Amino acid sequence: MANGPLRCTGGENAHRQQLWRYLRERGFGYLQNSVWISPDPLKEEHQIIAGGKINVESLILLEARPCAGESDEQIVAGAWDFQRINRGYSQHLKVLAQRPTGGLRSETAAKTLRRWAVAEREAWLNAITKDPLLPQRILPPSYLGKRAWQRRKEILQEAGKALQTFKPRVASR
Secondary structure, three states: OOOOOEEEOOOOHHHHHHHHHHHHHOOOEEEOOOEEEOOOOOHHHHHHHOOOOOOOOOEEEOOOOOOOOOOHHHHHHHHOOHHHHHHHHHHHHHHHHOOOOOOOOOHHHHHHHHHHHHHHHHHHHHHHHHOOOOOHHHOOOOOOHHHHHHHHHHHHHHHHHHHHOOOOOOOOO
């Protein structure tokens, strides 16, 4: 993990909660219930706090490397809940498998495909918002995100072809 342990200790509770929410929303991992980590450079975070007064008892940004033999795999396993992340992708894969097949020969078939598309999008957003989108080199072998993304591309391409066959009925006067 090349960059970014973020240490958060003490401080006002409201500010702490706001900081935690910010870090979670940006995919930071939480290690040992005290250290927020990211494999990415902290340029944006540095800009946010630059020029302000920093209380080092509340916040300190570090660029660091582990030095006691900890592997990236161990750090990732400790900082992110990949079972939870994979549950989201597993649910998404189930929704993908439920795509209505066959031609769109009726309004009913088109509505069914539309309902499925809404469910697929919701499942995808649910999965992707839980994922820190870590670099490939540090992803655990069990990570389902890449498989779900590939399958999503295939299924949506098939759905797009089906849509091209749909000819809505024009109401006669």
